[in-house]
Amino acid sequence: MQKQTYRLGDLQLKIMKVLWEKSEASVPEIHETLQTDKELAYTTIATMLRKMEARGLVKHRVEERKFIYTAAVREDAVSKKMTEHLLDHLFEGSLADMVSHLLSSREISPEELSKLQRLITERKKKK
Amino acid sequence: MQKQTYRLGDLQLKIMKVLWEKSEASVPEIHETLQTDKELAYTTIATMLRKMEARGLVKHRVEERKFIYTAAVREDAVSKKMTEHLLDHLFEGSLADMVSHLLSSREISPEELSKLQRLITERKKKK
DNA sequence: GAAGTAATACTACTCGGGTAATAGTGTAAA
DNA sequence: TTTACACTATTACCCGAGTAGTATTACTTC
Numbered sequence: 001m002q003k004q005t006y007r008l009g010d011l012q013l014k015i016m017k018v019l020w021e022k023s024e025a026s027v028p029e030i031h032e033t034l035q036t037d038k039e040l041a042y043t044t045i046a047t048m049l050r051k052m053e054a055r056g057l058v059k060h061r062v063e064e065r066k067f068i069y070t071a072a073v074r075e076d077a078v079s080k081k082m083t084e085h086l087l088d089h090l091f092e093g094s095l096a097d098m099v100s101h102l103l104s105s106r107e108i109s110p111e112e113l114s115k116l117q118r119l120i121t122e123r124k125k126k127k
Numbered sequence: 128m129q130k131q132t133y134r135l136g137d138l139q140l141k142i143m144k145v146l147w148e149k150s151e152a153s154v155p156e157i158h159e160t161l162q163t164d165k166e167l168a169y170t171t172i173a174t175m176l177r178k179m180e181a182r183g184l185v186k187h188r189v190e191e192r193k194f195i196y197t198a199a200v201r202e203d204a205v206s207k208k209m210t211e212h213l214l215d216h217l218f219e220g221s222l223a224d225m226v227s228h229l230l231s232s233r234e235i236s237p238e239e240l241s242k243l244q245r246l247i248t249e250r251k252k253k254k
Numbered sequence: 255g256a257a258g259t260a261a262t263a264c265t266a267c268t269c270g271g272g273t274a275a276t277a278g279t280g281t282a283a284a
Numbered sequence: 285t286t287t288a289c290a291c292t293a294t295t296a297c298c299c300g301a302g303t304a305g306t307a308t309t310a311c312t313t314c
Binding site for chain 3: 009011
Binding site for chain 3: 285286287288289290291292293294295296297298299300301302303304305306307308309310311312313314
């Protein structure tokens with residue numbers, strides 16, 4: 001089990017983000033939180049959560065007849081999996097290629113650039 | 128039309144990669160090329176190509192009764208779309224966050240790091 | 255001209271994401 | 285104690301990726 005955490009649908013990801021943020025949430029809470037994005041039926045969220053639980057992405061406990069959901073996978077694990085998947089499948093594992101792509105196609109603030117620079121310098125020292 | 132190029136399945140991506148690499152290819156060629164990975168029926172490739180054409184990802188012309196396929200979307204456009212999608216949905220658009228993730232979880236060669244460093248310095252100068 | 259061969263066309267099925275209506279259930283309020 | 289209300293459970297679709305068997309078509313070669 002614990003299959004492919006690297007492929008999460010958009011809605012699933014949104015739900016995970018809510019759970020990571022709040023650490024736990026009831027269905028109404030999640031539904032409420034996501035309403036800003038797009039109109040989604042309450043049952044859509046509830047169904048999705050049940051499917052996600054079957055897939056091992058979330059867990060729930062019952063509290064006063066309400067389902068309280070929590071994430072069953074950690075955010076950094078998922079981010080890592082998803083990013084690595086893309087990196088390996090699209091850029092043959094070359095981080096430089098990937099970043100160069102982003103650099104050439106997006107506006108990146110000077111702050112971001114500096115932050116990046118620091119990160120890399122740090123990393124070079126360590127290794 | 129020209130919808131979501133940011134979500135390509137693994138097989139579709141593999142096929143696109145073959146086409147980008149060779150610039151054009153017949154079904155047997157593509158099938159042959161992908162055989163190293165995994166056993167896939169010839170018809171699987173053919174069907175997939177037809178579906179991809181319907182989706183606007185590839186085109187074909189006929190040459191001596193054979194379909195010669197070519198990519199209908201450019202590699203950099205797709206890479207960009209896919210990477211940006213991930214960046215925006217997983218890291219709220221912060222390139223630094225994304226890279227930091229990768230840096231902390233992967234072995235990156237000193238060469239890659241230097242390359243990255245150069246890229247960023249370049250970019251800072253330009254802007 | 256019949257048979258073999260190589261290609262495409264058609265059809266079909268599974269699976270998972272997404273979406274939601276409807277049914278059921280249990281507690282709270284009137 | 286009947287009725288609302290607020291949840292969860294069940295069921296049902298659609299869509300696209302993936303996979304591939306079977307049918308058809310059109311050359312080639314006896």
